Amino acid sequence: MLKRHLSSVFNRYGLLISIIIIVTTFVITRMLFYLKYPMPVISQDTSSYLKPALSLLNKEVPIFDNRTPGYPLFLFISLAATPYLVLIVAFQTTIALFASISTIIGAHSLKRYLSIPTAIAMSAYSSIAINIKQEFGICTDSLYGSFLLIFTSFLMLSLARNRRLYWFLCSFSMGCVIYIRPTGLFLLIPYLIIS
Numbered sequence: 001m002l003k004r005h006l007s008s009v010f011n012r013y014g015l016l017i018s019i020i021i022i023v024t025t026f027v028i029t030r031m032l033f034y035l036k037y038p039m040p041v042i043s044q045d046t047s048s049y050l051k052p053a054l055s056l057l058n059k060e061v062p063i064f065d066n067r068t069p070g071y072p073l074f075l076f077i078s079l080a081a082t083p084y085l086v087l088i089v090a091f092q093t094t095i096a097l098f099a100s101i102s103t104i105i106g107a108h109s110l111k112r113y114l115s116i117p118t119a120i121a122m123s124a125y126s127s128i129a130i131n132i133k134q135e136f137g138i139c140t141d142s143l144y145g146s147f148l149l150i151f152t153s154f155l156m157l158s159l160a161r162n163r164r165l166y167w168f169l170c171s172f173s174m175g176c177v178i179y180i181r182p183t184g185l186f187l188l189i190p191y192l193i194i195s
Helices: 002-036 044-056 068-081 086-110 112-127 129-135 140-161 165-182 181-193
Strands: none
Touching: 002 112, 002 129, 002 181, 044 068, 068 086, 068 140, 068 165, 086 112, 086 129, 086 181, 112 129, 129 140, 140 165, 140 181, 165 181
């Protein structure tokens, strides 16, 4: 009887419980940074991403000699909204949270019982120190990983629902992954096999 009742609760509220799990994980693991140490991580590559973004802000033609335009374009949009680098980190955190939630929704669309295990897995993944460090940095790592998750979630939604909108969003997010980092070209192989 208890097993049937728990199964009914998880079927009905599993997605909501999963979203609460991932949001709580994000708040707990990132709160200290935003409250006590709001300093973005600057790496050796940061200037090579900021240079084209600042060129765009100054209405100059940027030179993408050794970087793809995806992340500098994200920086340009972010810097146009705010001059504070810590808010760019907040944008990256928001995108990472959206990516985690969308992955849970994608898994839920395939099989309802997958939402809570996916939420636990996404909580573990998003709590790894290297992922948090990359998210707090002005570099492509966080955005690349987030868009890989977004691609995966739209792929799951496309396979579960087979609607044109989901296939379009899957293709668009794959394009964003490639635009951020050319190593995302590996996504073409499974995408072509599945579709």
